[in-house]
Amino acid sequence: MASPHHLKFDGVSFTYPGSLRRVLTDITFAVPSEHVTGLIGENGAGKSTLLHLVAGVLEPDVGDITTPPVTGFIEQETQLPLSSPASALIDAAVSELRDIEKQIGDISARLADEPDLADAFDAALAMAEQTGVWELDARIASVLAGLGLAKVPLETRLGDMSGGQRRRFALAALLLRPVDAMVLDEPTNHLDDEGVDFLINELKEFRGPVLVASHDRFFLDKAADSLVDLDPGLGHEGGTGEGTRQGTLFTGSFTDYLQSREDIRRRWEELYVAQEHERSRLEKASDQGESDIFHREVSKSESRISDKFYADRAAKTLGNRLRSARNRLEALERDELPPPPARLTFHGIPEHTTLASLGEPAVVARDLWVGDRLGPLTVTVQPGEHWLVEGPNGAGKSTFLKAVEGKMQITEGLLRIPEEVSIARLSQDDEWIDLDTPAEEIFAAKVPPKSPTLVEMGLMDAETAARPLGELSLGQRRRVSLGVILASPPDILLLDEPTNHLSLALAEELEEALEEFPGTVLLATHDRWIRRRWAVRTSGRGKILSLPGRRDD
Template sequence: MASPHHLKLDGVSFTYPGSVRRVLTDITFAVPSDHVTGLIGENGSGKSTLLQLIAGSLEPDVGVITTPPTTGFIEQETQLPFSSPAAALIDAAVAELRDVEKQIGELSALMGEDPDRYAEAFDAALAMAEQAGVWELDSRIATVLAGLGLANVPLETRLGDMSGGQRRRFALAALLLRPVDAMVLDEPTNHLDDDGVDFLIRELAEFSGPVLVASHDRFFLDQAADSLVDLDPGLGHEGGGGEDTRQGTVFTGSFTDYLESREDIRRRWEELYTVQEHERARLEKAAEQTAEDVFHKQTSKSESRISDKFYADRAAKTVGNRLRSARNRLEALERGELPKPPARLRFHGIPEHTSASLGEPAVYAKDIWVGDRLGPLTIKINPGEHWLIEGPNGAGKSTFLKVVEGKWEITEGELRIPEEVVIGRLSQDDEWIDLGKTAEEIFADHVPAGSPTLVDMGLMNEETAARPLGELSLGQRRRVSLGVILASPPDILLLDEPTNHLSLALAEELEEALSTFPGTVLMATHDRWIRRRWAVRTDGRGKVLSLPGRRDD
């Protein structure tokens, strides 16, 4: 039976004290019972702030937030001391259910003394126990721990002795075991393998209350969510324009449906912008018309002075009216001006001569080893091929990219890369040092003269590009790194988890741009969405290198 509860936000806005920049503007949406809503947007769009508002740790400037009586939140870290064992976390999560079991035992004993007095309370407790699955609680605990990959972690293990990923998974397990009316999850698939993600998807499908989940995991969103709320800026302009800065565009359906809707919105935006610019050009021309433009000829010399004056007055009046009308309409257009749609991502300045003309492999490795981090590995990568490098944490994916880049030396084997080949890398970590420079200044320092700007490439608006890099989110900084690669593409492009910290829409555009890149690509990723698409590539260039697990890169 579905819970009657809803999670609602109505006109919520928020600005951090002392800041002039509003983080959230007029957020309005609802999550009904038995529904899963995905909250999306790159780092800096306000997802975490919105979750803190829902949790009650922050108060909105305006607006109303309504949550069910018992709303469960997955915490970044447990509130228990790190000296506590995992068992304490699980026991705390199921304490309410254990109390129901204990209450039934106590009422059962009292029933023997006075059945009429305690029968109603006993029946109510029994119904609650059956609904909550109290009798299968131990089996339920084992199922959840196994589903999240924790079956082999002893419950006596202290929280402080676990990895961050293990603690995060135990926090998720505790939330799934706790009886709640609604759930709010922040990036729940972090630290989960494919089996763990599939388990979580099934759990959310069986939950009867509303679920709000912030995530960058496109595969998870496509399988779990039946609607999406997009906090990324720009959507307020796509259908109308003007000064509308409202956030929180709601899309119904799966992530696949969201992509189709986004594309429809963007196509309509481009069409409306084209119509607007044609109208602007027509009005600007009309605003500069003269009497000769209107009437195309002067009055005949044979006409009288009265006739000349009549036509001159009529021309002046007509031209004046038309000028006023054109200028008024031009001013109205500019007041409600639809901004230019951001450019679609594409590679600029593709080299005319790449490693494809060298007549030899772009990368050739034979029985290479890198200490105990990678090896043995033999692979031949031809120019223009796109390789997906997959494997669990510790398999050596990042190690191999660093070897190709020349950052690390092999300890055994043979590695050949033509000297003429230019190699570029989009790494996992932010490598910019001077965080005091603006995003556009950093970008300009790393690209050839005459390159398009970050704004031209659709990666940032003018306000963001003019801000110091140190004030930007990880996602915004990664746009600078991405811009450098796009503006000056190498022969061999190395991508290490390229979609991390990118908005989902931008990740889609990056994949589309890569599909047309003529150079060689080596991409290491855990992204299941990319891996699933890669498996059905039809261009003949998509290859896969699967590395067995070893230890953390």
């Protein structure tokens, strides 16, 4: 029997009602206490679905899920009462701890008249000590500061906050709530460096099991003790179809995983080639006849008895060889290794003719102010340069990109961009309304005629592209958004947290494609995996714009 402080999946499979496509197949693994397991895989592999099964939002078709008594859960898209102040969210998270404090006060007031309450009083004191009731106010302040929320008034309505602030308050509530296990879906989205470091430390100090779905490579490398890859394209160990186990467990860091993943894929390809060679040989042997196997001319001088002896021996030899070949072929086909599925590989950014010959900068900002969100900023961006825009939450990274795009009014200073240049921006959060329309139709309506399709760009396979957008994961919708702005590349490409929700493989491929992109790039990100490799991966064109700012936006 599993420990109450373990998360355990035993043969879990799931298909959404009305769908013919199984999302999860025979998932089996465990997350022990004091361990952080990262859940990874291609967009649409079923990571969020598996977490919803843990949270009880969905029920598995088959299999069992064992969870500790109290399991905290935070989703990718947080559903919060927008009319409530942040204080209500925090108060709800710590209400159980406040109740312990209240219980101690009530028992203390009655203890003189009811001495038999002494044992209950001692138990309440022990619980208060164990759960940190006496340091609760300090703990609340520490968590809010760690997530960059210290300067946000708690009376602020959740509906008046940015999406990033709401997300961080939801994370704060989970960290403050007394739980036995934690399940998190993309927790580092909207966190700056200090916030990510704070979260990593919180998870390492947590005494229960943690299961976290993430595409944050730096976070996975530092926080996870092991990784479970749900990608069916990983290898035959990961499963490829109905009745085949899905999910491969890797121990060690994300860096270790990268090498192990390639080793598994290579072994699978080698085993498949060897199998198909053996299949061809056995099929040929099974189709052979007597004249192919036994070639012998009988001498005219030999007797009829001799003729019969050799004929019988030939028949026996033929029969044995045919039976052996056919039996081995049947065994191979019964337990055959499926072919490695074609990897979904981003084919890069289509060819683009830059306007670098105009002889003037692509972007000029002089003492630029945008309300109280950005400024003063002075920078000159030359055509073809790639700039990494970094800074803590509230520094104005998204504001700067929106101002360059012309979507935000400047209040002071100068912002000059040549009129001839084309500009496209990938926003931090995707907003779609046509959720009942197939992804390929939405994409086609937003790109110029004769643009490459999502499939031709390597962003989706044909089956996924034909599905309604509402049936796709956030990562798959993100691929549509990325395809829209890259199908006809602009002169100035603005990318706001481009790796949010993207699979690890696509994030790597996007980085490589950007290195070859001749246009101008302004990329705002908290992704430290990108940032620490920026100068090298952009072949000397990489520039860095560091924006100072408050951690309260």
